[in-house]
Amino acid sequence: MIRLFGILTGLFFAVAVLWSFGNGAFVAATEGLGEATAEKVFYEHPEELDLPSNGVFGTFDEAQLQRGYQVYKEVCSACHSLKFVAFRDLAQLGYDEGQIKAEAASFQVPGIDPATGEATTRPGLATDYFPSPYPNTVAAAAANNNAIPPDLSLITKARHDGSAYVHSLLTGYSEPPAELTQQFPNFTTPPGLNYNRYFPNLNIAMAPPLALDGQVTYGEGNPEPTVDQMATDVAAFLTWTAEPTLVKRRQTGFAVLGFVLFATILAYFAKQQVWAAVKPKKAAKAKD
Amino acid sequence: MSFPWAREYQPTNGLMKFLDEKLPLPRLIYGAIGAGYPVPRNLSYMWNFGVLAGFCLVMQIITGVVLAMHYAPNALVAFATTEHIMRDVNWGWLMRYAHANGASFFFVVVYLHIFRGFFYSSYKAPREMIWLLGVVIFLLMMATAFMGYVLPWGQMSFWGAKVITGLFGAIPLVGEPIQVWLLGGFAPDNAALNRFFSLHFLLPFVIAGVVILHIWALHIPGSSNPTGVEIKTEADTLPFHPYYTAKDGFGLGVFLLFFLGMVFFLPNFLGHPDNYIEANPLSTPAHIVPEWYFWPFYAILRAFTIDFFFIPAKLMGVLAMFAAILVWFFLPWLDKSPVRSGHYRPLFRIFFWILVVDMAVLFWLGGAAAEEPYVMFSQLATAYYFLHFLVILPIVSSIEKPKPLPYSITESVLGSDKDTAPAAAN
Numbered sequence: 001m002i003r004l005f006g007i008l009t010g011l012f013f014a015v016a017v018l019w020s021f022g023n024g025a026f027v028a029a030t031e032g033l034g035e036a037t038a039e040k041v042f043y044e045h046p047e048e049l050d051l052p053s054n055g056v057f058g059t060f061d062e063a064q065l066q067r068g069y070q071v072y073k074e075v076c077s078a079c080h081s082l083k084f085v086a087f088r089d090l091a092q093l094g095y096d097e098g099q100i101k102a103e104a105a106s107f108q109v110p111g112i113d114p115a116t117g118e119a120t121t122r123p124g125l126a127t128d129y130f131p132s133p134y135p136n137t138v139a140a141a142a143a144n145n146n147a148i149p150p151d152l153s154l155i156t157k158a159r160h161d162g163s164a165y166v167h168s169l170l171t172g173y174s175e176p177p178a179e180l181t182q183q184f185p186n187f188t189t190p191p192g193l194n195y196n197r198y199f200p201n202l203n204i205a206m207a208p209p210l211a212l213d214g215q216v217t218y219g220e221g222n223p224e225p226t227v228d229q230m231a232t233d234v235a236a237f238l239t240w241t242a243e244p245t246l247v248k249r250r251q252t253g254f255a256v257l258g259f260v261l262f263a264t265i266l267a268y269f270a271k272q273q274v275w276a277a278v279k280p281k282k283a284a285k286a287k288d
Numbered sequence: 289m290s291f292p293w294a295r296e297y298q299p300t301n302g303l304m305k306f307l308d309e310k311l312p313l314p315r316l317i318y319g320a321i322g323a324g325y326p327v328p329r330n331l332s333y334m335w336n337f338g339v340l341a342g343f344c345l346v347m348q349i350i351t352g353v354v355l356a357m358h359y360a361p362n363a364l365v366a367f368a369t370t371e372h373i374m375r376d377v378n379w380g381w382l383m384r385y386a387h388a389n390g391a392s393f394f395f396v397v398v399y400l401h402i403f404r405g406f407f408y409s410s411y412k413a414p415r416e417m418i419w420l421l422g423v424v425i426f427l428l429m430m431a432t433a434f435m436g437y438v439l440p441w442g443q444m445s446f447w448g449a450k451v452i453t454g455l456f457g458a459i460p461l462v463g464e465p466i467q468v469w470l471l472g473g474f475a476p477d478n479a480a481l482n483r484f485f486s487l488h489f490l491l492p493f494v495i496a497g498v499v500i501l502h503i504w505a506l507h508i509p510g511s512s513n514p515t516g517v518e519i520k521t522e523a524d525t526l527p528f529h530p531y532y533t534a535k536d537g538f539g540l541g542v543f544l545l546f547f548l549g550m551v552f553f554l555p556n557f558l559g560h561p562d563n564y565i566e567a568n569p570l571s572t573p574a575h576i577v578p579e580w581y582f583w584p585f586y587a588i589l590r591a592f593t594i595d596f597f598f599i600p601a602k603l604m605g606v607l608a609m610f611a612a613i614l615v616w617f618f619l620p621w622l623d624k625s626p627v628r629s630g631h632y633r634p635l636f637r638i639f640f641w642i643l644v645v646d647m648a649v650l651f652w653l654g655g656a657a658a659e660e661p662y663v664m665f666s667q668l669a670t671a672y673y674f675l676h677f678l679v680i681l682p683i684v685s686s687i688e689k690p691k692p693l694p695y696s697i698t699e700s701v702l703g704s705d706k707d708t709a710p711a712a713a714n
C-alpha cells in the first residue's frame with residue numbers, strides 16, 4: 001500500500017517536472033538559448049594580479065601597503081570611506097604614534113561643537129575610523145551621478161577575485177571597442193558613466209580615478225608611480241584593509257596543522273597497535 | 289545494550305564506587321561509548337561519520353556561544369559587530385571562520401553519514417527509529433544553518449531570508465499572512481533578525497537532544513555493519529573502547545586536517561562574496577543563492593518553471609523541495625529487500641551510484657545561474673531524484689536477486705573454515 005502510494009507520488013513529481021522540462025526544451029528549440037548581450041560578450045574577468053600576499057606563504061610588503069595607503073588617501077578617499085579601519089590600525093603598516101596622529105588629524109570626522117552642541121566636524125583622532133567624505137548617502141549619490149561610492153574596507157572580499165578585480169577595474173577604462181558598437185548598435189555609455197570592460201554591466205559611474213602616471217608622488221626608493229603600479233599598490237592596501245589578520249591567520253595555520261598532523265600520525269599508530277591483536281592474518285582475510 | 293556478553297562496569301576506586309551508587313554516570317558512559325558497548329568488529333571508515341557529526345555539533349555550540357558574546361542581533365549594527373569580531377576580538381576571526389566553515393563541514397559529514405545509510409540501507413528494521421530521528425536532525429540542521437546565515441546581515445543573508453521565507457508565500461490563501469507572521473513584517477528586518485538569532489541559539493540544543501535519542505535508539509540493536517548481517521555471537525563484536533575510540537580518534541585527526549586547512553587557508557572559499565556587502569533592501573544581487581549545502585534542494589525548487597494544471601509553478605517547487613526530504617522518512621518501508629548491504633545487491637548498487645551522480649548534478653545546478661541549459665538539466669535530475677526513491681527503489685527491491693550473504697560477521701572477516709563456501713562475494 002505504502003509503496004503503491006509512493007510510486008504514484010513519485011510519478012506525480014516526475015511528470016510535473018518533466019512537463020516544465022518539455023516546455024523549456026520547446027522554447028529552447030524554437031527560440032534558442034537566450035540572446036547574446038553586450039555584457040555577456042564584452043565583459044572580461046579580471047586579469048591575474050601578482051601580490052606579495054598571494055599564496056599560502058604570502059606576506060604583506062610594508063612599503064607597498066604604505067604606497068597603497070598613500071594612493072587611497074590622496075585619490076580614493078575623496079569619494080570612498082574605510083569605515084572598518086581605524087587610524088590606529090595604521091600601526092600595522094609601520095607608522096609610529098606621531099605619524100598616526102598626524103594622519104588622523106588630516107581627516108575631518110563628524111563631531112559636536114562643544115560650545116553650541118551643534119553637529120560639526122573636527123580633526124580625526126587615532127581611535128576614529130576613516131570617514132566618508134559625504135554627510136549621508138543622498139549627498140553621495142547626488143555627487144556621483146546617482147551611484148553611491150561603496151565603502152572600501154571589505155571590497156576585496158566582496159568581489160570575486162578581490163584584489164585582481166580592483167586592479168583590473170582601475171586600469172580597465174577605455175572607449176567602447178569598435179566591434180562592440182558594430183555588434184550592438186544600441187549599446188551606449190550614457191553621459192556621466194564610463195566604459196570599463198571589467199565592470200559587470202560595462203558602464204561604471206566612477207570616473208577613472210587613476211588617469212595619469214605620476215598622479216601620486218612616491219617617496220625615495222619606491223617604484224615609478226605608473227597607473228598600473230598605483231593600481232597594484234592600492235589593491236594590495238585594500239587586501240590588507242579587508243583582512244588585517246591575513247598573515248597571522250596563515251602563520252597560525254601552519255603551527256596548528258603541524259601539530260594536528262603529528263597528533264594524527266600518533267593516532268594512526270595507536271589505532272594500528274590496538275587493532276593488531278584482532279586483525280585477521282593477511283592470508284585468511286576475505287574482503288567484505 | 290541488549291547483548292548478554294556486554295561487559296559490566298566495575299568501579300575501581302572509592303570515588304567511582306560512591307558516584308556509581310549516587311549517580312551512575314560513569315556506568316552510563318561505560319555502557320554507551322566505553323568498553324561496555326559491543327560493536328561489530330568489521331565496521332569500515334564509513335561508520336566514523338556519526339562521531340564526527342557529534343564533534344561538529346559540539347564545536348558549533350562552543351564557537352557559537354563565543355560569537356554570541358560579541359555579536360548584536362540588530363539590523364543597524366549586526367554587520368558591524370560581525371566585522372568587530374573579525375578585527376578587534378582576540379581570535380575572533382578564528383571563531384567566526386571556524387563556525388562558518390564548521391557549518392559546512394558539519395553538512396559534509398552528515399551527507400556522507402546519510403549516503404552511508406543509503407548504501408547499507410541502515411534505515412531498515414530494526415533501525416527505523418534511528419533513521420527517522422536522523423531525518424528530524426537533518427531538518428533541524430537545515431533550519432539552524434539557514435537562520436545562522438542571516439545573522440551577519442550581508443546581502444546574501446538578507447536576500448536569502450527574503451527568498452526562503454517567500455516560499456511560504458506560495459501556500460494558497462494563507463501563504464502571505466504566514467510569511468508576514470514568520471518575518472514579523474513584510475520584508476526581513478529587525479524583527480526577523482531578532483527571532484532568527486533567538487532560534488539559531490536555541491536549535492542546536494534541540495538538535496543535541498534529538499542526537500541523544502538517536503544514539504539511544506542506536507544502542508538498542510547496535511550498529512549495522514558493511515555486510516548487513518546482524519551480530520550473532522560475541523566473536524562478531526569488539527568493545528567500543530579501545531577499538532573504536534582509537535579508530536574514531538584517527539578519523540577525527542584526518543577530519544581536522546581537512547577542516548583546519550580550510551579554516552586557515554581558504555576560509556572564504558565556501559562563502560559568497562556578496563555577504564561581505566552589508567544588507568541593502570534596495571539593491572538586489574544578480575544571483576541569489578543559498579549556501580552550498582542547500583543547493584540540491586534549491587535546484588529542485590527552481591526546476592518547476594510552469595504551472596502544472598491548476599498548481600502554480602512556485603507552489604509545485606515548494607512542495608517538491610519539501611517532499612525531496614520527506615521521502616527519506618518513508619525509506620524503511622519503500623525498500624523491501626531483506627538484504628541490507630549494497631555489496632550484496634547488484635541491481636540496487638547500480639542505482640545507488642546513479643543517485644550519487646544525480647545528487648552531484650543537483651549540487652552543481654543549485655549553485656548555477658537560473659539560465660538555460662542549466663534549468664533543463666536540473667529538471668531531468670529532479671525527475672530522476674523522485675523516480676529513484678519512490679519508483680525504482682520499491683521495484684528493484686522486489687525483483688532483485690541478492691548475492692549470497694556470509695554466514696556471520698566473523699566469517700566475513702576471518703574467512704570460512706570450509707574452503708568451498710565463498711566467504712563474501714564482491
Ligand code: HEM
Nearest residue numbers: 335336337338339341342405410419422423425426511512
Ligand atoms: C547531528 C547530527 C548527527 C549525529 C551527531 C549523529 C550521530 C550518530 C552516531 C554517533 C552514530 C553511530 C556511528 C555511525 O554509525 O556513524 C549514528 C548512526 C546512525 N545515524 Fe546518525 N547522526 C546524525 C545525523 C543523522 C542523520 C541526518 C541521519 C539520516 C537522515 C542519520 C542516520 C543514522 C543511522 C541510520 C545510523 C545507524 C547506522 C548503522 O548502524 O548502520 N544520522 N549517528
